[in-house]
Amino acid sequence: MNKTNEKREDAKMGDERQLFQDLSDAVVAMDEDRVVELARTVIENKIDVYEAIEKGLSHGMERAGQLFEEEEYFVPELLVCSDAMYAGLDLLRPYLTQSAEGSKRKVVIGVIEGDTHDIGKNLVKIMLETGGFDLHDLGRDVPPARFVQKAREVEADIIAISTLMTTTMDGMAEVVKLLEKERLRDRVKVIVGGGPISQGFAARIGADGYAANAGAAVNLARSLIDGDRAHAR
Amino acid sequence: METGHMHDKMTPVERLEAYARGGAIDRLPCVPIVGNTAARIIGVKVSELRNNGRLLAEAQVASYRLFGYDNIRVFTDLYVLAEAMGASVTVPDDETAYLGAPAIDDVARIRQLEPADPASDGCLPEHLEATRIAVREVGLEVPVTTALTGPFTNASFLIGAEEIARLVYKEPAAVHALCSVSLEAAVRYAEAIIDAGATPSLTDPMSSSTVISPVLFRRFSLPYLKRLIDHIHASGKKVTLHICGKTNRIWRDMVDAGADCISIDNRIDLADAVREVGDRVRLMGNVDPTEIMLEGSPADVRRAVRACVTKAGQAQKGYVVASGCSLPTETPFANIHAMLDAVREIGFPVAKGRFQERG
Numbered sequence: 001m002n003k004t005n006e007k008r009e010d011a012k013m014g015d016e017r018q019l020f021q022d023l024s025d026a027v028v029a030m031d032e033d034r035v036v037e038l039a040r041t042v043i044e045n046k047i048d049v050y051e052a053i054e055k056g057l058s059h060g061m062e063r064a065g066q067l068f069e070e071e072e073y074f075v076p077e078l079l080v081c082s083d084a085m086y087a088g089l090d091l092l093r094p095y096l097t098q099s100a101e102g103s104k105r106k107v108v109i110g111v112i113e114g115d116t117h118d119i120g121k122n123l124v125k126i127m128l129e130t131g132g133f134d135l136h137d138l139g140r141d142v143p144p145a146r147f148v149q150k151a152r153e154v155e156a157d158i159i160a161i162s163t164l165m166t167t168t169m170d171g172m173a174e175v176v177k178l179l180e181k182e183r184l185r186d187r188v189k190v191i192v193g194g195g196p197i198s199q200g201f202a203a204r205i206g207a208d209g210y211a212a213n214a215g216a217a218v219n220l221a222r223s224l225i226d227g228d229r230a231h232a233r
Numbered sequence: 234m235e236t237g238h239m240h241d242k243m244t245p246v247e248r249l250e251a252y253a254r255g256g257a258i259d260r261l262p263c264v265p266i267v268g269n270t271a272a273r274i275i276g277v278k279v280s281e282l283r284n285n286g287r288l289l290a291e292a293q294v295a296s297y298r299l300f301g302y303d304n305i306r307v308f309t310d311l312y313v314l315a316e317a318m319g320a321s322v323t324v325p326d327d328e329t330a331y332l333g334a335p336a337i338d339d340v341a342r343i344r345q346l347e348p349a350d351p352a353s354d355g356c357l358p359e360h361l362e363a364t365r366i367a368v369r370e371v372g373l374e375v376p377v378t379t380a381l382t383g384p385f386t387n388a389s390f391l392i393g394a395e396e397i398a399r400l401v402y403k404e405p406a407a408v409h410a411l412c413s414v415s416l417e418a419a420v421r422y423a424e425a426i427i428d429a430g431a432t433p434s435l436t437d438p439m440s441s442s443t444v445i446s447p448v449l450f451r452r453f454s455l456p457y458l459k460r461l462i463d464h465i466h467a468s469g470k471k472v473t474l475h476i477c478g479k480t481n482r483i484w485r486d487m488v489d490a491g492a493d494c495i496s497i498d499n500r501i502d503l504a505d506a507v508r509e510v511g512d513r514v515r516l517m518g519n520v521d522p523t524e525i526m527l528e529g530s531p532a533d534v535r536r537a538v539r540a541c542v543t544k545a546g547q548a549q550k551g552y553v554v555a556s557g558c559s560l561p562t563e564t565p566f567a568n569i570h571a572m573l574d575a576v577r578e579i580g581f582p583v584a585k586g587r588f589q590e591r592g
Contacts, residue, residue, distance in 0.1 A: 074444065074445050076398040076445060077402075080402045116323070117394070166522075166527060167563075196522075198523070200528075201528075
């Protein structure tokens with residue numbers, strides 16, 4: 001490669017880095033139109049789509065999650081950031097090769113039976129997807145047996161259960177019991193969260209972990225999976 | 234004869250009047266916020282209370298008589314006002330009702346929404362009937378209040394919580410329209426509650442900083458809350474405003490909205506609240522409704538009450554020992570008794586150092 005070409009390569013890489021940064025910034029700024037415009041630029045210039053998602057869209061969403069944990073962003077901001085991110089993803093995903101999407105860890109998520117408050121669940125879902133997990137969303141008002149059935153069907157690594165109502169907390173314990181009964185407990189981690197839930201409650205029902213918010217849920221899920229790997233070794 | 238509870242020397246009305254004057258009282262006011270736990274006291278199913286004013290009053294009055302706390306609150310769930318405007322509510326047989334579906338699913342339909350008529354829509358007539366009966370039976374000895382959901386929270390039930398969270402950025406005018414119609418409904422219901430001889434008790438969970446930022450609270454919730462509170466004040470009633478979750482960054486706004494008492498949950502530090510707004514407003518709450526009241530022992534409750542009184546017992550505008558939110562239905566009676574007993578033991582004046590909770 002001659003000097004001119006090298007320079008051109010450097011410049012191209014610089015442009016790409018800038019484009020990823022712009023994508024990330026547009027997600028944080030809740031600017032869906034800008035995200036769409038930048039995603040089109042990625043496609044037109046045949047830039048690595050996987051990188052654009054990782055270093056652009058997901059990066060921005062992780063920053064939004066960080067701002068959420070720092071109480072700079074709140075539920076509306078996180079949701080509108082995620083709308084911008086998903087608008088970009090919808091454009092870029094068709095250009096992804098299969099292998100890039102393979103081997104993701106699977107999470108079955110839902111709001112337990114007796115409750116329809118699903119904002120918290122949706123935020124956790126968004127952040128877990130951003131964090132590279134493959135999500136199976138059962139929605140809200142989900143009977144305990146449905147979590148277990150779905151986890152078996154998709155060979156889930158994690159079941160994530162949410163509630164805002166104390167009346168439904170027993171249902172969370174029921175999921176753990178059903179997993180034990182069906183001899184799936186050692187294969188599936190259970191994480192819980194929501195308004196009335198605490199670390200103490202999670203321990204009492206035999207769940208593997210509790211997260212106070214959507215950002216913490218990602219760290220929890222990762223540490224459980226990594227812990228498992230370390231254990232397997 | 235207005236005797237109040239057998240273990241107390243004053244009735245709640247006497248106690249609260251004296252406390253407000255700065256006079257002598259037998260103990261601090263105490264309100265374990267009993268909601269559907271009242272069904273357990275008269276042995277009926279939770280769903281039976283919701284649309285039966287006579288039974289709802291019977292349960293709430295029986296609960297007051299059993300425990301001897303300082304405020305009756307007619308409440309079954311947060312959705313009665315939104316339901317009266319078209320939202321659908323799911324009513325399990327023996328658990329608290331929850332929102333099934335919002336009233337509308339499209340901003341284009343906001344124009345079709347009308348403020349509820351308290352005399353005819355949904356469960357409102359029965360909640361008003363419960364209010365009248367409770368006032369008639371025990372209104373001379375204990376303040377009777379009726380729960381009223383704040384305009385922004387009610388607006389979120391009309392179109393869906395997640396939808397309104399997006400609309401605050403994507404279509405702010407639609408949110409204002411939803412809040413306006415909710416305010417109108419809230420004002421009408423507040424008037425009907427006052428006509429029934431009670432005081433509206435405001436609850437506004439979606440205004441919490443656990444959900445929306447202080448900036449959005451000031452834009453979409455505070456102006457409507459203020460107008461609602463002004464309206465209630467015009468009838469000479471004092472207003473308690475409850476917002477759950479994190480509220481430390483909006484305490485001053487809650488006071489500016491006109492609240493006479495702010496009811497706060499356990500996810501904040503009560504000592505901070507005393508420092509920041511304790512000189513301007515009465516404080517209430519902070520005992521954890523789930524970990525302490527539902528799952529703890531009477532000894533845990535006693536410890537929690539003492540810790541709260543240690544922090545807020547000397548607050549300038551007063552403190553009401555209370556749970557941080559409505560009690561879960563299955564809260565053990567022993568824990569509710571323990572809350573009152575702990576307050577009776579502490580007595581009044583709250584002598585600093587005499588009972589202080591260490592560690």
